Amino acid sequence: MKITIIGTGYVGLVTGTCLAETGNDVICVDNNVEKVASMQNGIIPFYEPGLESMFKRNIEQGRLTFTSDLAHGVNESLIIFLALPTPPAEDGSADLSYVIKVSEGIGVCMNDYKIIVNKSTVPVGTTELVRKTIRKYTDTEFDVVSNPEFLREGVAINDFMKPNRIVVGTRSEYAKKVFRELYEPYMRQSDKMIVMDERSAEITKYAANAFLAAKISFMNEISGICEKLGANIEDVRKGIGTDDRIGKQFLYAGIGYGGSCFPKDVLALNKIASDNDCEHEMVESIIKINQAQRKKFVNRIKSFFRGDLAGKTITLWGLSFKPETDDIREAPSIYIIDELSAAGARVVGYDPVAGPFIKSMFGDRVSIADDQYEALTDADALILVTEWSCFRNPNFDTIAGKLKSKVIFDGRNQYDLIKMSELGFNYFSVGRRSVVSNTSIHQLT
Ligand SMILES: NC(=O)C1=CN([C@@H]2O[C@H](COP(=O)(O)OP(=O)(O)OC[C@H]3O[C@@H](n4cnc5c(N)ncnc54)[C@H](O)[C@@H]3O)[C@@H](O)[C@H]2O)C=CC1
Numbered sequence: 001m002k003i004t005i006i007g008t009g010y011v012g013l014v015t016g017t018c019l020a021e022t023g024n025d026v027i028c029v030d031n032n033v034e035k036v037a038s039m040q041n042g043i044i045p046f047y048e049p050g051l052e053s054m055f056k057r058n059i060e061q062g063r064l065t066f067t068s069d070l071a072h073g074v075n076e077s078l079i080i081f082l083a084l085p086t087p088p089a090e091d092g093s094a095d096l097s098y099v100i101k102v103s104e105g106i107g108v109c110m111n112d113y114k115i116i117v118n119k120s121t122v123p124v125g126t127t128e129l130v131r132k133t134i135r136k137y138t139d140t141e142f143d144v145v146s147n148p149e150f151l152r153e154g155v156a157i158n159d160f161m162k163p164n165r166i167v168v169g170t171r172s173e174y175a176k177k178v179f180r181e182l183y184e185p186y187m188r189q190s191d192k193m194i195v196m197d198e199r200s201a202e203i204t205k206y207a208a209n210a211f212l213a214a215k216i217s218f219m220n221e222i223s224g225i226c227e228k229l230g231a232n233i234e235d236v237r238k239g240i241g242t243d244d245r246i247g248k249q250f251l252y253a254g255i256g257y258g259g260s261c262f263p264k265d266v267l268a269l270n271k272i273a274s275d276n277d278c279e280h281e282m283v284e285s286i287i288k289i290n291q292a293q294r295k296k297f298v299n300r301i302k303s304f305f306r307g308d309l310a311g312k313t314i315t316l317w318g319l320s321f322k323p324e325t326d327d328i329r330e331a332p333s334i335y336i337i338d339e340l341s342a343a344g345a346r347v348v349g350y351d352p353v354a355g356p357f358i359k360s361m362f363g364d365r366v367s368i369a370d371d372q373y374e375a376l377t378d379a380d381a382l383i384l385v386t387e388w389s390c391f392r393n394p395n396f397d398t399i400a401g402k403l404k405s406k407v408i409f410d411g412r413n414q415y416d417l418i419k420m421s422e423l424g425f426n427y428f429s430v431g432r433r434s435v436v437s438n439t440s441i442h443q444l445t
């Protein structure tokens with residue numbers, strides 16, 4: 001099939017590459033001309049495991065091409081995917097200006113019947129809005145379909161190639177038939193396509209993200225109760241996650257969820273509900289708990305140093321919002337760096353891929369190290385922010401040798417409490433008892 005993807009970010013480029021991989025001819029359109037030029041030269045614009053080799057292979061085999069010419073993209077293909085940003089506006093609602101602008105452009109240049117597919121996460125009613133916007137500019141027939149995306153960064157290729165489900169919101173019988181054919185290679189003999197009306201498809205996406213965020217906020221709230229009452233959230237997680245009705249995933253307490261989607265999508269759902277006079281106490285709580293969680297984590301660091309961070313050096317391990325991505329949108333590291341540097345600390349960071357992005361955001365307020373251990377030199381504390389695998393079983397002797405004081409704040413519960421105690425660290429994690437080595441405390445105060 002001939003397919004065009006408009007927007008070559010995390011969703012658009014993964015979608016385009018994975019669709020080319022199964023034999024489709026894919027044109028990727030982006031209005032960022034520099035990005036298009038570098039993709040034409042085989043340079044991938046972001047880090048996503050497994051994407052680069054697939055991207056290069058499909059370019060070489062001529063199935064994946066790039067352009068900044070919207071008309072070319074629209075006129076060459078039957079199916080046109082929108083994978084455009086929908087960032088939060090000031091009031092928390094999803095900003096639809098990118099989607100509207102491109103819809104106008106499609107209406108202006110459309111030469112034949114097209115299926116326009118919205119993959120961006122958008123409020124209920126947007127499929128209709130896209131339809132009306134295109135209709136203003138053309139009399140040509142077309143369908144608009146809602147096809148929300150559920151992939152996760154870091155495992156995006158696997159999520160796209162082997163989806164749990166494919167949600168399609170449309171009333172058009174023809175579009176349904178085309179979609180079955182398009183997604184057949186990804187369904188592996190089992191019918192994973194769930195067809196519904198477009199409004200239900202649009203809200204399914206927000207409900208999925210809000211539900212996952214709710215699981216995280218729930219566990220973060222329980223972690224506070226565990227801390228107060230001397231229980232261990234990790235044991236509680238295992239104890240409840242083994243119940244199939246609850247499930248093992250998304251039960252990890254930490255410093256709150258980040259990323260380009262949970263924060264913005266839960267906010268957008270909150271706004272949709274409030275604009276439509278719907279009860280939404282639970283959605284509000286998800287947001288409130290998430291904000292409180294990261295604040296509590298930073299306050300613990302500040303109170304450990306008795307509120308005085310001037311002259312202290314604090315090292316952050318992990319800067320991206322989660323492992324295996326270079327994406328720093330709404331990363332907890334941003335809040336932590338902001339707070340600690342405002343309190344007078346010298347902040348040093350290390351991340352396998354995201355360092356340059358944090359550096360360009362913070363400039364002189366942060367130093368980025370090239371090596372995880374070098375980052376610890378003479379630091380007063382290590383904060384584990386993102387659980388990249390290289391931080392999971394580090395050399396604690398080296399850590400102890402490099403740090404000025406043996407203090408670790410672990411936002412991801414990666415280390416064993418007994419081991420930390422035996423090694424003489426002051427170790428503070430989430431929803432578990434604190435490990436306090438009196439000698440070090442004495443040295444610090
Ligand atoms: N990042 C993720 O893991 C997921 C994102 N989503 C949703 O998918 C949508 C896209 O998200 P991302 O891929 O993360 O965004 P992104 O910000 O990584 O990429 C968006 C791309 O669109 C391009 N663009 C902007 N205006 C354009 C225009 N007028 N014409 C052509 N290209 C244009 C940008 O240059 C950029 O390359 C959002 O609604 C998001 O909520 C859904 C599931 C997963």
Ligand SMILES: O=C(O)[C@H]1O[C@H](OP(=O)(O)OP(=O)(O)OC[C@H]2O[C@@H](n3ccc(=O)[nH]c3=O)[C@H](O)[C@@H]2O)[C@H](O)[C@@H](O)[C@@H]1O
Pocket residue numbers: 121149150151152153154209212216249250251252253254255256257258259260261262321322
């Ligand atoms: O709409 C989207 O963009 C995507 O948002 C999330 O994917 P993603 O943001 O890539 O990352 P997740 O793995 O979901 O993690 C999100 C945040 O939650 C945090 N998290 C996750 C799981 C957990 O148990 N605890 C926890 O704190 C992570 O550290 C991270 O900050 C969803 O998982 C995807 O299904 C969805 O398509």
